[in-house]
Amino acid sequence: MSVRVVVADDQTVVRDGLVTLLKLLPGIDVIAAASDGREAVELVAEHDPDVLLVDLRMPAMDGVEATRRVRADHPRTEVVVLTTYSDDDSVLTALRAGARGFLTKDADAESIGRALQAAAAGQSIVDADVQRRLIEGTTKRVEASVSGLTPREVEVLRLIAEGLSNTEIARHLVVSEATVKTHINHLFAKANLRDRAQAVAYAYRLGLA
Amino acid sequence: MSVRVVVADDQTVVRDGLVTLLKLLPGIDVIAAASDGREAVELVAEHDPDVLLVDLRMPAMDGVEATRRVRADHPRTEVVVLTTYSDDDSVLTALRAGARGFLTKDADAESIGRALQAAAAGQSIVDADVQRRLIEGTTKRVEASVSGLTPREVEVLRLIAEGLSNTEIARHLVVSEATVKTHINHLFAKANLRDRAQAVAYAYRLGLA
């Protein structure tokens, strides 16, 4: 029984290449090809394939989101991610989203076929690099030091991270709201933040909260 | 070119079974069989195989230590671990020690063959359970406590926590901005949040980011 596969890649060359490549492999049936994530999800719903082979970076909907959708709506269909860069951060995200396998685009036909077969059989194939990163865990946690920020700015950042509004922060620090806004603007500029939501994330990553 | 394999298992039945099983597979050559870890290391040194298929629990030298030795002294030889219990703690240890793949003893012949081929090609095959455990190791607390929120709301919350604006979230989920705002309003009401800054903090405490 052949493994039924849907391919999704926005680059025509890659997509067509994959399709013709996979068609030559025994035990692999390419039943559809999508050019973006949205279409990929639709085709999965339509054809109920064994495996979705999906690129990470795509317009309309990226591979991570497509993976999440497919795993949520069609748990029978396994997802194998294909990407250009093995050190892409979203690789881990994709695996957490439920991707079964992971391949780089320089993989040869046999490797791809093997990964598809494995995924269909419930096994999981990942690239050596990714495996190492998984095993070592997220120990990379960078030391994005708080340096550059003045004590007052750090203070304000912490309060932002607690969900306080500007007026609340002003009351808390016993200064005017204008002052708070000034600190916040400096802080945003220094840390390259757009709004307080990003600031909260920043603070949490720094371990301020 | 066939993949040259050395098998190591202390149980005679399993060992002989594996050998005969693997000999039936195309592209696999079993060139030696060991009954403990010490012997396995010796046979690897002697035959320089592509892959060592090794049981975790063995007398004289267990699979983890054998893996470490082989990876240190014969980096050309990949190691695939075979064991009875997928929840064995030493599984992670073995992977850290440099094992390329991981199989349970209820794997069928094709799965084993695939894992050996993959290992020889530099890929890594792991059992689904093990993959899940590896991934959970890198994530924080599970999102089980996100009770009350619908999947879509959780999705939106995660994206908020990444610092995305409403328009960006809409683009990402391929819906209109109005829909995003609706989800956000529901989400805020349920979780008793005032603005997205508090939402980010909430998400981080839940381990969503």
Add this chain to the structure above:
DNA sequence: CCGGATCTCAACCCCAGGGTTGACTCTCAG
């Protein structure tokens, strides 16, 4: 004593974001 950094404050503009209401569709359990 001067320059720089920090902290403070004000007035202004503008829009993203949050609140509200209402509506259409689909699915699924009862």
Add this chain to the structure above:
DNA sequence: CTGAGAGTCAACCCTGGGGTTGAGATCCGG
């Protein structure tokens, strides 16, 4: 078949937050 929940979308209002400029007060090191 019906009602509830989920997801989708639109129109409206209005405040808070972010951007900008400019400026006075304090402190410290060179």
